[in-house]
Amino acid sequence: MAGLKGKTLFITGASRGIGREIALRCARDGANIVVTAKTAEPHASLPGTIHSVAAEVDAAGGKALALQLDVRDEAAIAAAVNEAVRVFGGIDILVNNASAIMLTGTAATPMRRYDLMQGVNARGTFACSQACLPHLAASGAAGRNPHILTLSPPLNMKPRWFKDHVVYTMSKYGMSMCTLGLAEEFRVQGIAVNSLWPRTTIATAAIAVNFPEAILKASRKPAIMADAAYAIFNRDSHAATGNFFIDEAVLRETGITDFDGYAVTPGAKLYTDLFLE
Numbered sequence: 001m002a003g004l005k006g007k008t009l010f011i012t013g014a015s016r017g018i019g020r021e022i023a024l025r026c027a028r029d030g031a032n033i034v035v036t037a038k039t040a041e042p043h044a045s046l047p048g049t050i051h052s053v054a055a056e057v058d059a060a061g062g063k064a065l066a067l068q069l070d071v072r073d074e075a076a077i078a079a080a081v082n083e084a085v086r087v088f089g090g091i092d093i094l095v096n097n098a099s100a101i102m103l104t105g106t107a108a109t110p111m112r113r114y115d116l117m118q119g120v121n122a123r124g125t126f127a128c129s130q131a132c133l134p135h136l137a138a139s140g141a142a143g144r145n146p147h148i149l150t151l152s153p154p155l156n157m158k159p160r161w162f163k164d165h166v167v168y169t170m171s172k173y174g175m176s177m178c179t180l181g182l183a184e185e186f187r188v189q190g191i192a193v194n195s196l197w198p199r200t201t202i203a204t205a206a207i208a209v210n211f212p213e214a215i216l217k218a219s220r221k222p223a224i225m226a227d228a229a230y231a232i233f234n235r236d237s238h239a240a241t242g243n244f245f246i247d248e249a250v251l252r253e254t255g256i257t258d259f260d261g262y263a264v265t266p267g268a269k270l271y272t273d274l275f276l277e
Contacts, residue, residue, distance in 0.1 A: 002234055004029040004093075004230075004233060005030040007026075008084065008090055009022075009092065010034040010036070010080075010081065010094050010128075012096055012124070013099065014033075014037055014053055014095075014097065015035070015048050016037075016048040016053075016204075017202075017204035017205060017206070017222055018151060018202060018225045018226065019095065020053050020056075020222070021226035022229045023053055023062075024056055024057065024226070025223075025226040025227060026093075026233070027056075027060035028062070029062075030062060030063075031063075033057045034064075034065045034080070034084040034091075035053045035067070036050065036069035036080060036098075037069065037098070038068070038071075038098070050066040050068060051066050063088075065083070067080045067083060071098045071119075071123075072120060072124060074127050074131070077127050081131045081135070085135055090138060091132050091135040091136060091139065092144050093146065093149070093233055094147070094149070095229070096148065096149070096150040097151050098124055099172070100116045100117045100120040100171070101206050101210060102117060102168060103164065103210050106167075114167050117167055117168055118171050120171075121175050122170075122171050125150055125152070125175045126178050129148055129178060129193075133186070136148065137189050140237065145237045146190070146191045146192065147192045147232065148179075148182065148191065148194070149195070149196055149233070150178060150193075151175075151195070151196055153172055153173070153176060153197040153273075153274070153276070154197060154244035154246075154276075156277075161274070178193075179193055183241045184242065190237050190238045192237035193241055194232060194240065194241060194244070196225065196228060196229055196245045196250070197246055197247070197275065198225055198247045198248075199247060199270075200218075200219060200272060200273055201216075201218070201220075201270075202225060203219040203220065203221055203222065203264045215271045216264065217264055217265045218264070218265065219264050219271060220263055220264065220270065224248070224259070224262040228245065228247035228251055231250050231253075232245060232250060
């Protein structure tokens, strides 16, 4: 792998979980990491802030810029992107990781939650991608291998994935449709646009809050998604675009065959994530 030294990544939802792990994995190469998230203050049940992650990035060998960002606010997105470019000179990789989840049926989903999921997931992904595109195009013109990676599932139109949580599914598939469209639209510019989804549930706050504890224990650690993302970023942006990658499959292609170290509970039967058969 060529590595990411000197590359600039703009990561949404990076204060904890998968976003944080991607930031730290890429920091080990000496990358510049723009750490963004909606809140800058610690939460009693959700440790970690953009500032604590920025400190970890610096300690890991990268250079961090912590920016508070609500991806529903396009003016705030534009300001954050401009600041990232001012500090680091450009953007080479965008990671659309920020996401909102509520696994409820139609009658139990308030419209404010509908708006939140659509605003953060589908709209936020589109808005961040749109704002970063001029800088990604410049990265491509300079031969710096630009990527957009969105954490969203492969599109699966089977009714079972809609019937219990139609709004969440719509919002996540909206993110995936951004991948589908943007990959083809910007293929000629050499900007890779892909999605990444885990084969198993990942031990994050979203799983802890929305699933039984047994499923959390049957999950993998966020590091597997970070390692898969890192492998994708090192692929040729002209060739590796328009894909719906699964973390384990990506890592198997790099030669990894032992995944026990990623398990929260080694030896336990793993729980397959949503949207996968």
